[in-house]
Amino acid sequence: MPGILLIRKKDEEGPPGMRMPGIFAKVIYERYKIDIIMDHNPLYPAGSREMNEAKAALAPTEIAAWRTFSKTVFEPGALDAKTKQLIAVAVAHAIQCPYCIRAHTRGALNQKASQDEIMEAVWVAAEMRAGATYAHANIAMDEIQEFNQ
Numbered sequence: 001m002p003g004i005l006l007i008r009k010k011d012e013e014g015p016p017g018m019r020m021p022g023i024f025a026k027v028i029y030e031r032y033k034i035d036i037i038m039d040h041n042p043l044y045p046a047g048s049r050e051m052n053e054a055k056a057a058l059a060p061t062e063i064a065a066w067r068t069f070s071k072t073v074f075e076p077g078a079l080d081a082k083t084k085q086l087i088a089v090a091v092a093h094a095i096q097c098p099y100c101i102r103a104h105t106r107g108a109l110n111q112k113a114s115q116d117e118i119m120e121a122v123w124v125a126a127e128m129r130a131g132a133t134y135a136h137a138n139i140a141m142d143e144i145q146e147f148n149q
Contacts, residue, residue: 089125
């Protein structure tokens, strides 16, 4: 459930009474039995077949090449398809692509990845982002030292 969800209690009249990030909506829905009134997030519009076809029509050669590339990359090789999807889940989180997160989480599930495996991949991504952040502190330290000279 992406985006910002406008919600209200079941059987409540009038405008929604609360706005919240979509990530929390499912938990709130299940716990409090509320209605989800609208999913609105212009930053990440929902994908659709029509939108995908329109994008493809604007660059048919490129999309054909990309689809072939993607299909080839995810075929089993030295790594099995499930491992490749788990890597994709981790990378999707590291690059913070909501569309990629959805697609590759579903891909991993389709390859029989467990919920535990998916979350472990997410934590690997989190560690890598944290590690890279800390490693880049070298740049700040270098600038501080240069400034103080």
